[in-house]
Amino acid sequence: MTKRTKTWMIVVGLALALEGWAIYVxxxxxxxxxxxxVVRDEPAARAVYEAMIQTxxxxxxxxxxxxxxxAEGRASFYKVRLAKPGLFRVELLxxxxxxxxxxxxxxxxxxxxxxxxxxxLWFDDEAGYEKTKSNRYLKKPVAAGxxxxxxxxxxxxxxxxxxILDPSTFYGRTSELDPYVxxxxxxxxxxxxxxxxDVIEISFLKxxxxxxxxxxxxxxxxxxxxxxxxxxxxxxVVEEWSNIRVNDALPRQTFTWSPPADWKxxxxxxxxxxxxxxxxxxxxxxxxxxxGNKVKLSDYRGKVVWLYLWRCGSPxxxxxxxxxxxxxxxxxxxxxVVFGVNSTDDKRILQAFLRENPVTFPVVHDxxxxxxxxxxxxxxxxxxxxxxxxxxxQGKVVDAWLGYEGNHQRAMNALEKAGxxxxxxx
Amino acid sequence: xxxxxxxxETFFRGSYIWIVHVAWLTIYGVYWWLFLPxxxxxxxxxxxxxxxxxxxxxSAGILGDDIASGRICVLVTKPFWWGEIYIYRLLGLSLxxxxxxxxxxxxxxxxxxxxRRGSVEGIGPWLLATWLLFNATAALSTSLSVIVxxxxxxxxxxxxxxxxxxxxxMLMGYMGPQAPKGVFVSFVKYFWPPFELLFKFANGDYGKFxxxxxxxxxxxxxxxxxxxxxxxxxxxxxxxxxxxxxxxxRERD
Numbered sequence: 001m002t003k004r005t006k007t008w009m010i011v012v013g014l015a016l017a018l019e020g021w022a023i024y025v026x027x028x029x030x031x032x033x034x035x036x037x038v039v040r041d042e043p044a045a046r047a048v049y050e051a052m053i054q055t056x057x058x059x060x061x062x063x064x065x066x067x068x069x070x071a072e073g074r075a076s077f078y079k080v081r082l083a084k085p086g087l088f089r090v091e092l093l094x095x096x097x098x099x100x101x102x103x104x105x106x107x108x109x110x111x112x113x114x115x116x117x118x119x120x121l122w123f124d125d126e127a128g129y130e131k132t133k134s135n136r137y138l139k140k141p142v143a144a145g146x147x148x149x150x151x152x153x154x155x156x157x158x159x160x161x162x163x164i165l166d167p168s169t170f171y172g173r174t175s176e177l178d179p180y181v182x183x184x185x186x187x188x189x190x191x192x193x194x195x196x197x198d199v200i201e202i203s204f205l206k207x208x209x210x211x212x213x214x215x216x217x218x219x220x221x222x223x224x225x226x227x228x229x230x231x232x233x234x235x236x237v238v239e240e241w242s243n244i245r246v247n248d249a250l251p252r253q254t255f256t257w258s259p260p261a262d263w264k265x266x267x268x269x270x271x272x273x274x275x276x277x278x279x280x281x282x283x284x285x286x287x288x289x290x291x292g293n294k295v296k297l298s299d300y301r302g303k304v305v306w307l308y309l310w311r312c313g314s315p316x317x318x319x320x321x322x323x324x325x326x327x328x329x330x331x332x333x334x335x336x337v338v339f340g341v342n343s344t345d346d347k348r349i350l351q352a353f354l355r356e357n358p359v360t361f362p363v364v365h366d367x368x369x370x371x372x373x374x375x376x377x378x379x380x381x382x383x384x385x386x387x388x389x390x391x392x393x394q395g396k397v398v399d400a401w402l403g404y405e406g407n408h409q410r411a412m413n414a415l416e417k418a419g420x421x422x423x424x425x426x
Numbered sequence: 427x428x429x430x431x432x433x434x435e436t437f438f439r440g441s442y443i444w445i446v447h448v449a450w451l452t453i454y455g456v457y458w459w460l461f462l463p464x465x466x467x468x469x470x471x472x473x474x475x476x477x478x479x480x481x482x483x484x485s486a487g488i489l490g491d492d493i494a495s496g497r498i499c500v501l502v503t504k505p506f507w508w509g510e511i512y513i514y515r516l517l518g519l520s521l522x523x524x525x526x527x528x529x530x531x532x533x534x535x536x537x538x539x540x541x542r543r544g545s546v547e548g549i550g551p552w553l554l555a556t557w558l559l560f561n562a563t564a565a566l567s568t569s570l571s572v573i574v575x576x577x578x579x580x581x582x583x584x585x586x587x588x589x590x591x592x593x594x595x596m597l598m599g600y601m602g603p604q605a606p607k608g609v610f611v612s613f614v615k616y617f618w619p620p621f622e623l624l625f626k627f628a629n630g631d632y633g634k635f636x637x638x639x640x641x642x643x644x645x646x647x648x649x650x651x652x653x654x655x656x657x658x659x660x661x662x663x664x665x666x667x668x669x670x671x672x673x674x675x676r677e678r679d
Contacts (some may be wrong), residue, residue: 019656023616025649026623071626071635187639199639212639228637236635 012052024299031232033349037207043182045200048215049184055220055246056169058328060084064221064244068161069095076159082170085313086144087255090167092153094119103149103160104257105142110152111257112138122157122381123269123345135265137259144171156268158383164211164225164239176315180205190214192223193242208313219246231344232367273389275379275400280342282391283377287341287366290350295339295364304418305337306411309375309387310351311344317386321402325359327408332360333423336415339364343371346382390414427504429514436488447526450475454530460536461545466629469552472530473625476523477559484522484583485567487512487577488515489669494576509666516561516568516662523560525551548630548641553604555628558654562619565658569665572672590614592619620654627651 029306041119056062061083069075079091088105099119104111116135142426144278150166153159166173167395187201203211207230214289215223225239250398276282282305286296297305310317321340329336338361342350350365378400389400399414415422457463457471485642489512492498531546531553538546560621563583570579594614615622627650630641637643 015656015659018652022649022656025645026653071631181565190639210637226634238634 023355032234032347033352035205035207035352035414037176037203037210039183039185039203039207039210041203042185045184048186048198048200048220049202049213051220052213052215052222053169059061059170059246060070061247061250062170062245063248063250066163066239066241068159068163068237068239070161070235074160076161078163080163080167081250081254082167083250083255084171086142086171088149088167089236090149090153092159099158103152103256104145105144106254106256107144108141108142110138110142110147111259113149113259113263114159115208115308119158121268123274127133129225132266135260135263137263138266138268145167155382161237161239164227164237165213165222177209179213180315180318182206187212192216193240195223197223205313205318206349208345221246225269229313230346230347230349231311234346245387251280266280266316271380271382271384272402274381275402276377276389276397278399280397282389282395282397283374284395285370285374285377287343287364287371287374288368290347290354290365295362297391298395300337302378303335304393304415305339305376305391306415307339307340307341307377307389307391309343309380309385309389311342311385312349313345314385315359318357318406320386321359323408325357325361327422328359328361336420336422338362341366341375343367343375344385390418391419428510429517432511432514433518436515437522439488443522446456447522447529450480450483451529455533455537458534458544462541463675464545464549466552468534468544468546469549469556470625472527473552473556473559473628476530476589477556477586477624478619478621480526480564481519481523481560481564482567482580485564486520487571487582488519488568489571489652490574490576490579493572497526508670510660512572512666512669519564519568520557520561523557523564525537525556527560534540540555551628551630551642553563554651555624555667558651558658559619559621559624562654562657562661565661565665566619569661569668572665572668574591587618590618596672616653617657620650620657622651624654 010093013404016046029087061081063079063081066078066080067075073096075095077093077095079089081089086105086107088103090103091100092102093100097119099114100113100116101112101118104113113136114134118136120129142152145168148166148168150168151164152165154162166175169175182205183202184202187199187406189195190199192214193216195216195218200213200215202211204212209230210228212226213222215222221241221244223241225241227239228236228262229235231236282297284298285297286294297307310321312318324338324340338357341364342363343364343366345353345365345367346364350363354363375383375387378387378389380402384402386404387400390411392397392398398418399410403412412422446657453475454472456469461467463471489498524541531549534544534546534549538544567579567583570583574582591614627647632643632646632650644661
């Protein structure tokens with residue numbers, strides 16, 4: 001090989017390495033989780049945050065436009081109008097689908113309606129959608145301060161992205177993530193929407209979720225909120241506020257709506273209603289465990305299986321997991337198998353969580369499309385966690401439910417129905 | 427001296443080159459005058475016109491005209507490596523792009539100073555992104571000019587790229603987040619001129635959608651520049667290989 005050929009080979013090799021690095025850096029999600037991402041509390045930063053919350057809550061009316069979007073160009077535009085007591089109007093438009101929706105709170109009820117045909121939602125099937133896609137509205141009682149506008153939008157799935165800062169904060173509502181704040185720190189100053197802002201960083205759940213807030217030094221209201229959700233593939237959503245008005249007089253008719261004569265009421269099913277039913281065959285799956293082994297459900301015929309779907313970022317899962325572990329240790333026997341199935345989290349976050357909350361039952365960690373399909377096969381279309389499913393010795397579903405009920409009574413009943421004698425964790 | 431002559435030839439290879447430059451600068455000026463754009467509107471406009479359409483207009487028939495007229499035989503009989511013709515022609519295009527963009531910036535600054543409206547803040551990254559896109563598109567068009575007759579290289583590239591992006595945007599628009607991010611989308615993203623990546627770089631999207639607080643995410647922005655330069659080199663190498671392997675005839679094509 002001549003010297004010239006060698007030189008060219010080195011040049012081409014270096015160029016390929018550089019291009020490989022470039023593609024990797026451009027293509028990857030934002031940085032993976034590291035323990036250093038857990039933020040320590042700084043009193044000055046907390047004061048900035050609390051001033052923002054106080055400003056929002058002390059206003060009599062608040063109106064703003066916001067856009068929540070991702071790097072792929074999907075965005076939801078919101079026109080938010082809030083007044084006390086319990087009045088709101090949130091108009092929403094999704095880009096690029098251009099489907100809109102309006103939520104009106106008249107102090108007693110929440111009304112949800114569309115100007116044209118509504119978007120295809122997570123619970124829809126073709127026939128149902130065709131029947132209900134237009135001239136329908138949803139009405140339900142709502143309590144200001146307790147019910148969340150952002151959660152309602154997310155639950156029904158009418159927006160690409162629900163507002164990061166819940167408009168219900170205005171009525172004094174606190175987030176269920178508040179007890180899981182690791183700390184708040186100042187991250188510098190920056191300009192947003194033409195305003196000089198303090199930027200603060202808040203980490204939740206040991207940095208499983210991080211928020212950056214750009215808070216105006218002038219009016220203490222946010223101009224930008226960036227949320228980083230660290231799951232198997234990190235998600236970043238940015239919400240930007242503009243046209244902010246505080247204590248402006250808002251006409252009463254903004255907060256009233258009545259359905260046209262030919263419109264019909266409509267309701268959204270609860271995620272629980274779509275879960276797999278008792279007596280159905282439990283869909284088989286083969287998934288990977290955290291230690292790299294494979295688990296196939298059908299290999300456990302002849303044993304009673306408790307399938308427990310969970311994720312680190314769910315407060316309910318965090319509450320339930322230690323109780324489940326305690327219960328499992330008490331009732332461990334050869335006839336019972338518990339699988340903790342996690343198809344959501346980043347492996348490092350999961351490992352760090354399990355170091356602090358060790359469990360002795362096998363943990364399945366598989367974020368592949370097969371795993372997600374397996375979860376959907378059990379009817380958990382919204383990936384609401386935790387979800388439990390008890391499967392009997394013949395591979396039939398005995399019971400399936402969402403959420404943590406506190407005393408595992410439903411699980412006890414299902415396990416007894418499956419022919420297993422167990423004790424409660426109390 | 428040879429390099430200078432070949433680059434100069436690119437600048438003066440037709441009177442329409444000057445018409446293109448003047449037309450583009452007029453378009454920038456008219457756009458500013460009519461819309462008084464804030465950044466990044468002006469940046470986006472220059473990015474599309476200067477980064478994509480300008481190289482197509484300037485590189486139309488850049489080698490194809492010589493091949494078609496038989497003049498290429500005169501060029502390749504000279505005692506130098508044929509690849510040099512390609513390299514200096516591309517370099518000539520790149521310099522024209524840089525000059526055009528500098529003039530576009532001067533025009534914007536002058537109009538901003540005169541009218542006291544609009545904004546030129548943050549114009550630098552847009553001009554850099556535009557120039558990088560210009561180089562990648564010019565390299566692709568020049569390579570195509572080796573195998574496509576006369577000025578059809580630019581036309582073909584315009585049709586192919588516009589159709590590709592139309593298909594991708596239709597897919598994304600219809601299917602939203604469910605759209606398959608398969609081979610086709612990855613191909614468009616990483617092997618075609620890097621529109622999306624450079625747009626995000628100049629628009630500050632990498633800073634906005636990363637863990638940083640400011641407008642830019644330095645590693646991603648550097649990666650974008652590296653990727654677009656690599657693409658320019660890859661397109662050029664393909665063109666040089668094609669050029670050096672061709673047999674040319676003195677006959678008119």
